[in-house]
Amino acid sequence: MTEQQRRPTLMDVAHAAGVSRALVSIVMRGAPGAAESTRQKVLEAARELGYRPDSRARLLRSSRTRLLGLSFFSAHAFHAEIVDAAYAAATSRGYDLALSAVASGRPETLAVESLLDFGSAALILISPTLSHQDLAAYAGQVPVVSLLRDDVGDPVDSVSSDDHAGVRMAVDHLTGLGHRRIVHVDGGIAVSAEPRRAAFRAEMDRHGLAARIIPGGPTEEDGLRAARTLGEDLPTAVIAFNDRCALGVIESLRADGLKVPDDVSVLGYDDSQFARLSYLQLSSVSQDAPLLAAAAVDRAVDRIEGAQTPAHVVRTPHLVVRKTTAPPRAG
Amino acid sequence: MTEQQRRPTLMDVAHAAGVSRALVSIVMRGAPGAAESTRQKVLEAARELGYRPDSRARLLRSSRTRLLGLSFFSAHAFHAEIVDAAYAAATSRGYDLALSAVASGRPETLAVESLLDFGSAALILISPTLSHQDLAAYAGQVPVVSLLRDDVGDPVDSVSSDDHAGVRMAVDHLTGLGHRRIVHVDGGIAVSAEPRRAAFRAEMDRHGLAARIIPGGPTEEDGLRAARTLGEDLPTAVIAFNDRCALGVIESLRADGLKVPDDVSVLGYDDSQFARLSYLQLSSVSQDAPLLAAAAVDRAVDRIEGAQTPAHVVRTPHLVVRKTTAPPRAG
DNA sequence: TTGGGTTTCTAGATCGTTCTAGTGGCACCA
DNA sequence: TGGTGCCACTAGAACGATCTAGAAACCCAA
Missing domain, CATH: 3.40.50.2300 (Response regulator)
Incomplete structure (x- = not known):
């Protein structure tokens, strides 16, 4: 099988539904300005053709990207839990997440650049090891939120634990x-x-x-x-x-x-x-961590959507007593 | 700070260097067809302006995306090791990697769709749990390589261990x-x-x-x-x-x-x-796993660059004897 | 019927790149 | 002199979406 068919575009859908490209665009992103009947017609045509909007083109045009970049350390199992929570938080605010790992032969700068290349509207960096200078440079391009590290200089937000x-x-x-x-x-x-x-x-x-x-x-x-x-x-x-x-x-x-x-x-x-x-x-x-992740996502989205000044959120941790602590042996 | 300055484009660099956009494009992607002297001039101007090519626009135009989509399970620490190795393999073949995790509230289909949205030229799925039907549907759009699972139907490649x-x-x-x-x-x-x-x-x-x-x-x-x-x-x-x-x-x-x-x-x-x-x-x-990851990346790239028929690579594992196995207690 | 307002729809410009098809200039050779 | 080939460079059309401005259709009151 594997027919390498050209993937359908707005144009194709428009043609199939007998309307203009612009209208298909309106329908696809659920914007107001389309009659219910044609809306159905367009959706039907789109489904039939297996149309899937090209996010590259979409992002290119409307620079609001609804995309958060998240960097994490692949060797740090704990970070995976945060990634998990971040996904939930991001989708609940209507954003998608781009992941980039810091791995053995892959320094943090590379991971971050890659996120930027994807067009992330903001960066969330877990325990970043970058210098204040580097961080500031990135913060000049998009909002940057440091997660689990608060000593990050002025222009970047941080969400950390006390x-x-x-x-x-x-x-x-x-x-x-x-x-x-x-x-x-x-x-x-x-x-x-x-x-x-x-x-x-x-x-x-x-x-x-x-x-x-x-x-x-x-x-x-x-x-x-x-x-x-x-x-x-x-x-x-x-x-x-x-x-x-x-x-x-x-x-x-x-x-x-x-x-x-x-x-x-x-x-x-x-x-x-x-x-x-x-x-x-x-x-x-x-x-x-899940709460911190959610807070970081919130912060990033707030910054994207208008908040001007970076904030430094600090949450108070709490103790979970299980079975490895007890009074010392008498005597 | 955080000056939300518009990021410079090819146009800006071209203007600064006193050449055409097309020439800047040629220089930026290291293509032949520019004199060494102007090449330097352009690079200088680009550096000065802090120019960074917009990968969205770049990808949009040249549909060859040089991007591999990789899905993994955030709860599976072992997958992180594979991600690590995949990065190395991908960069060595000149490709970038888009990551997408299967997390708690995030089913595998969502993870894969997201990779497709990023414009991945091929998908590598670690231990996919999708049905043959779903896999085949994706394989109709881009080459799909299943890693660590070989029972995946005809149209998708697999790289697994025996x-x-x-x-x-x-x-x-x-x-x-x-x-x-x-x-x-x-x-x-x-x-x-x-x-x-x-x-x-x-x-x-x-x-x-x-x-x-x-x-x-x-x-x-x-x-x-x-x-x-x-x-x-x-x-x-x-x-x-x-x-x-x-x-x-x-x-x-x-x-x-x-x-x-x-x-x-x-x-x-x-x-x-x-x-x-x-x-x-x-x-x-x-x-x-690292070798398997490299093999999967190789396979994906081969498919992108022309290989027609899906292949099923099976590697033989080997035993690592450490300290938890020994002869049984005598008697 | 006219006119104004609203809703629905469309043409065409635009985002920042790459690609195609050239143009112009220079060197070489008959 | 003029043809040929090569190199450096450029104008303008893509790519596939969104956005703006305005046209067409419709509704209802005067």
Whole structure:
């Protein structure tokens, strides 16, 4: 089969229905100005021919594109959850989503350029690693919304979660349970690792406790490696940079014959899908990624549709206590 | 800031460089037919104005789009690895990639339509769940390549892995170690669950062993639930539908105080990123997803550039033995 | 019947490119 | 001198839609 037939155009539909191109255009985009009877006739003809409007031509003419560009990291499973939520939010506001992944041989600039090439009316970047300068340059062309990173300079919007509040909740939760020797396995150079590190220091200080921080990273291996360096001086609780890192920590402890949470409590960050897995039941700070995604989409659409000044939305995270945190072993 | 300045066009560059639009076009796409001196002059002017070709207009005019549409499941972490590889393959053949995810409220048809709207010259669908009829309909419009599913009807290409061979390797590996009581936790209604189930039955038969199959699924929870039903009659080895399912099985066994691989060997499928995690070290059947992705891209490009008849590429998987399979406990 | 208002429909310009069919200039050679 | 071929360049028509301005059809009151 596979007849490489030329795909039908407005012209063809118009001809088949015996009306002008303009009228078909009116009908196809549901604009007012067509009699109900002809509207039906046109739709019928379109369906018959298998007509599908050419979005390139459509976009070219009417520069309002109703298209949001979203960049994400293919290696970051957590980002997939956000993509999911963003789709829902975008369609509910009548926009389509163009996706572009930051992958191994594909730097973020390339991903963003590609989104621009598709004619995105605005960009939503998840945890962007770009410089303020780069971000500003893009913001000069279209509205840019940074998701999960707030340190992005003036001209770009941001929708993020209050890292300090999140870490405070984590520390309060653990100290509330009676922990005093708490370690933070940090995120290394990952986005938002620095604010969480600082918040941990401040919060431990506030409680009059020593803030011990171990270099980590965003992956299981990072958590694993970090936990191995704990050595003799075992804490009673660990706050990991994120859930994957927490999992690495847990596995390392397990390998040493330690029980979580009996011997050591472990707290994650992100409340990602797998934190909820029944065998893990990881306590975690939830940033409510789906809500953040929706907020980012809203912000982007608002900017497209007129809002002038960039805004910086910060949401307060909340704690989800599951089975990996408990009071420290008595004694 | 955010000056919503009109973005410069060919016209502007032409005017600035004192040449015609057509010549600028020639220079911008690196076509022959421009003197080196003017070429430099034009490039200079373009750079100065911050000119960026409008891909919509460009695509509209030259219907060769150099764009591949790729659909994937946002919930399937494994698909992200394929996306990654597909990017590399696509760029190496000079094509760009349009991504579209199948997400919670977003059925596969919607994802595919959206790719078509972007003007994809061909579609690559990862583990498509569409009917033969739907697939054929799309294949009538553009070349369609199914990745990781081969039962897709005549008019669409497929690039997949030989499931029977994979399962044979798995069974041979385990029987070779001395296992005789082997269970398959299947994939339920997931794509390619059926062929693997059938292959397991056939291969166990060939070895003169009883093929015990337990209903499972593609997620950790499925594996967990399935493993719980093993009850008293414990096998010495389990072949899981995929790696995530295998992880669920392992965790369930662990929870019962059993050791992997000492008490029970567990084999995964996919050799996904996390199978390689140092604390897991999951033995797994590798489909070489990156290679498959590259093959799919190649196939799609070949079809776009002239190949007429659809092909069905089948690659042979290979076994990656790590630490979750071992000889059965003596006795 | 006329006239004004509304609704329905159409012709033609337009978006920013690429492509086709030239034009003009220069060098070479008979 | 003039023909031929080549190179650099250009004018203008596409591509397939939307948009603007205005024509045609219709309705109803005067």
